[in-house]
Amino acid sequence: MPSLRAQKAHPDPLDESYIGTISLNKGPLKTAVIYPNSYTLGMSNLGFQGIFYQFATRSAFHANRFFYDPQSPLKTYSPENHFSLGQAHIVLASQSFENDFIYLIEMLRSNRIDPRVDKRLSPFIGVGGAFPTMNPHLFIDTADLVFSGEYESYIDELLLFCSNISPDAQGSKGFSWADADRMMGPFISHKGKIKGDTGTPSPDTLKDPNYSHIITPHTTFSNTFLIEITRGCRFRCRFCTVPSLYGNLRSFTKESLFKAFDLGLSKTKQIGFVSALTTQHPDLKELIHYVNEREGKVSFSSLRIEEIDDEFLELIKDNGQNILTIAPEVASQELKKKVRKSIKIARIFDLVDRSLTLRFKKFKFYFMIGFEEEEEKDLDAIIDLISHVREIALKRAKETRYMPEIILSINQFIPKLKTPLHGDPFIDQKIIKRKMAYLRKHLLPLGNIKINGDDYRENYIQWRLSHGDAELAKRIIDWVGDGFDSKKIYHTLSKRESIHPTAERL
Ligand code: SF4
Numbered sequence: 001m002p003s004l005r006a007q008k009a010h011p012d013p014l015d016e017s018y019i020g021t022i023s024l025n026k027g028p029l030k031t032a033v034i035y036p037n038s039y040t041l042g043m044s045n046l047g048f049q050g051i052f053y054q055f056a057t058r059s060a061f062h063a064n065r066f067f068y069d070p071q072s073p074l075k076t077y078s079p080e081n082h083f084s085l086g087q088a089h090i091v092l093a094s095q096s097f098e099n100d101f102i103y104l105i106e107m108l109r110s111n112r113i114d115p116r117v118d119k120r121l122s123p124f125i126g127v128g129g130a131f132p133t134m135n136p137h138l139f140i141d142t143a144d145l146v147f148s149g150e151y152e153s154y155i156d157e158l159l160l161f162c163s164n165i166s167p168d169a170q171g172s173k174g175f176s177w178a179d180a181d182r183m184m185g186p187f188i189s190h191k192g193k194i195k196g197d198t199g200t201p202s203p204d205t206l207k208d209p210n211y212s213h214i215i216t217p218h219t220t221f222s223n224t225f226l227i228e229i230t231r232g233c234r235f236r237c238r239f240c241t242v243p244s245l246y247g248n249l250r251s252f253t254k255e256s257l258f259k260a261f262d263l264g265l266s267k268t269k270q271i272g273f274v275s276a277l278t279t280q281h282p283d284l285k286e287l288i289h290y291v292n293e294r295e296g297k298v299s300f301s302s303l304r305i306e307e308i309d310d311e312f313l314e315l316i317k318d319n320g321q322n323i324l325t326i327a328p329e330v331a332s333q334e335l336k337k338k339v340r341k342s343i344k345i346a347r348i349f350d351l352v353d354r355s356l357t358l359r360f361k362k363f364k365f366y367f368m369i370g371f372e373e374e375e376e377k378d379l380d381a382i383i384d385l386i387s388h389v390r391e392i393a394l395k396r397a398k399e400t401r402y403m404p405e406i407i408l409s410i411n412q413f414i415p416k417l418k419t420p421l422h423g424d425p426f427i428d429q430k431i432i433k434r435k436m437a438y439l440r441k442h443l444l445p446l447g448n449i450k451i452n453g454d455d456y457r458e459n460y461i462q463w464r465l466s467h468g469d470a471e472l473a474k475r476i477i478d479w480v481g482d483g484f485d486s487k488k489i490y491h492t493l494s495k496r497e498s499i500h501p502t503a504e505r506l
Contacts, residue, residue, distance in 0.1 A: 010069070011039050011218035013079035019213050019225070019263050024056045024063070024080075029167055031055050031063040032088035032123075036104040037097065039067045039077060044219045046210040046228055046274060047129060047151055048094040053213040054155055055092070060163040064088075068103040070486065075103075075110040086111035088123045089167045089174065093143075095129040098465035099458065101138055101473070102489050105480045108142075115142045115477050121173055124165050126158070133245055134418050136188045138468045142477070144173070145180060146188040150231075150246075152207070157183045209252040210274075211260050215267055221299055224272040225264030229257060229287065233276045235304075237329070237341040238420040239368070239413060242276045254283040258290055265296050272299045279307035288315050302327075305343060305351050313351075317358045324355050327366035331381035335371060339421070345385060352389050356396040362405045363389065368413040369435045370427040379435060383442045390446055407450045410439060412459045416466050426463045429456045460494050 033052040035042030042048050042065070056063040066085050069077035076085050085091070085107060093104055104127075105115050114120040118141070127139050128147035136146045147154055161183055166174035180189060211227040232246040264271055271291050273281075278300045281287065291298050297319045305326055308316075316324070328343045336342040352363060367382055390406060397403045412432055415424040436453050443449050464472065479489050 010077055011079070011216065015218065016079065016214050016216045017267055019211070019215065019267055022053070022057060022213060025059050026062040026082070027058070027060045029061045029090055029162065029165060030083050030088045031061045031090040031092065031162070032066050032085050033063055034066045034085075034091060034093040034104065034107065036068045036093060036095065036100040036107055039079075040219050041096070042067050042094075043212075043214065043216050044221065044226065045094065045096055046212065046226060047096075049213050050210050051092055051094060051128075051151060051155075054159060055162075058159060058163070061090070066107065068100075068107055073110065075106045084111060086113060090162050090165060091123045091125045093125070093127045093129075095127055095131040095139075098131055098462045098468075099486075100131065101465055101468075102461075102476055102480070102486050105142070105477055106486060109480045115480070117141055117144055121171070122169070124162070124173070124175055126162075130241070130245055134241060134416065135466060135468065137470055138465065138473045140188060141470050141473055144175075144189075148188060154183065154187070208256055209260050211264065215264075221270070221272045223268050224270040224299060225261075225268050226272040226274050227257065227260055227264065228252065228274045229278065229281045229284075230275040234280060235277070235341070238339050239329070239341075239416070241416050241419055244418040246276065249277075249280050251281050251283075254286060254290075257287055261287075261291055261294075261296070265291070265294050269296045270299065271296050272301065274301050277302055277304050279304045279312075285312065285315065288319065292319070305347055308351060310354065313355055313358060317355075317360065322360055323362040323364055324351070324360050325364045325366070326351070328385070329366060329368050330371075330378070331367070331385045332378040335374065335378050335381075338371065338373070339368075348385065349388060349392055352392050353396065356393060356400065356404065359400060359402060360404060361402075362407060363393075364407045364409060365389075367408060367410050369410055369439075370413040370432050372425055372427070374435070376438070379438055382439065386443055386449065387446060390448065393448070403448055405448055405450065407452065408439075408443070409452050410436065411454045412456065414459055414463050414466070416463075422467075426460065429460075432456055457490055457494055461490055464493060 033048070033055060035045060035048045052063055052065055055061045062082065064078050064080040064082055067077045069075060074084065091113070095101065095104065108115045113123065125143045126145045126147060127143040128151055132139050132146050133148045136148050139146045161175070161179055164175065164179060209228050212225050215223055215225055217223045230249060230251045232249045233242045234249040236243050261271060275281065278284065288298050299319070299321065300316065303325065326348060328348065329341050330336055330339055331345070365386065369379070386406065386408065393404055393406070412427070415421050415426060440451055443451060476489060479492060484492065
């Protein structure tokens with residue numbers, strides 16, 4: 001989970017530009033579209049942008065965006081800021097990460113909104129996104145409706161349902177449960193009732209690609225028109241949530257993408273392809289050429305190295321990317337078999353060698369540690385792999401007179417719900433620290449290598465929430481009510497070994 005520390009608290013809304021001719025309506029229903037994390041992350045999330053766009057452009061609603069701001073007394077930042085979160089009639093929260101649950105509760109409580117569904121008449125609260133789809137149980141006592149699945153499959157019914165919400169219902173909820181029950185989209189009501197199909201998404205829900213409706217310089221991909229080119233994945237890595245949340249690979253047609261590229265190119269020359277695995281789009285090179293022929297540049301979110309040929313490597317370089325990201329995750333045969341992600345080591349060496357001739361400046365490798373059966377030899381396999389990459393770089397450096405930097409991002413394996421490895425144990429901090437120290441000891445002296453680790457405590461909370469149930473949610477709601485901030489909750493949660501994950505697995 002990306003850290004909140006990276007966020008810029010109050011980006012200037014004047015820096016934002018709208019795609020096409022969006023007119024934001026100011027209808028009677030004040031609608032807060034929440035991303036309970038930083039502006040930087042929220043504005044890079046196409047589901048959040050899509051929901052905001054749908055509500056902001058309908059005459060029944062007056063939609064404002066709200067992000068989590070730990071510095072503000074109301075814990076919110078709203079670029080529109082036409083009303084406060086506490087004045088909203090409708091609250092729609094898009095939840096990507098587990099820890100966002102804590103931030104959502106803080107935002108509600110700070111704005112005097114009761115997070116307990118049975119104690120609250122108003123506003124109506126709906127939550128959706130990747131995390132509630134993975135584990136809706138944490139939300140059933142907070143949200144009036146928990147949406148599970150992709151928003152495109154229920155957006156029309158949600159708009160209709162919300163447009164019938166009464167802004168000034170006295171002494172009762174401003175909507176009827178009968179209306180909610182008539183909705184066909186997969187949702188879970190406050191009674192925990194699952195409606196519709198929460199399984200693998202249907203291919204026909206994907207028609208037009210999701211893209212940035214608002215472009216801003218204050219995201220990781222600054223001033224970039226982000227566009228989703230595929231969804232799902234054809235691989236089945238056993239630690240990854242993508243296959244269970246988004247199903248098999250589905251690609252948007254090149255015609256629909258070209259049309260959207262034209263919209264984006266009218267505002268910026270930077271087009272960011274969003275996908276679990278960019279290299280899976282069948283017309284990828286054609287898409288890149290289309291953008292390049294119109295003087296645009298493409299940035300890529302993720303690549304699978306088996307599919308990078310020489311032409312594609314040159315295209316990556318020509319589009320201004322100097323860093324090549326490679327995610328083997330594990331290096332030994334035993335762990336490759338366990339996680340079912342098996343990138344051939346020889347292919348990694350070949351790719352590194354080919355990219356050095358094109359003068360790529362950095363190589364970033366992603367690895368995971370902290371598997372139950374992991375031994376010293378599994379860590380040695382990582383050390384061997386990186387040592388060999390460095391030798392290749394040294395050899396090439398004699399011709400190119402340039403030594404690239406090798407960055408290792410070593411993350412703890414978190415057994416997530418809805419993955420085949422969900423029942424694996426979460427490994428103790430002491431063991432993780434020892435493994436990290438071992439890798440640092442053997443890799444750093446080689447030179448030109450940087451190692452970044454992640455935050456153990458954040459990982460632990462992520463794991464707890466990933467498996468969390470209504471009981472855990474209740475405790476967090478009470479702690480926030482007692483004035484705990486997220487820091488104190490992190491601290492308390494990581495001490496309370498008695499709360500074990502008991503969520504029913506969907
Ligand atoms: S880790 Fe990457 S390749 Fe593997 S299933 Fe997930 S998205 Fe697909």
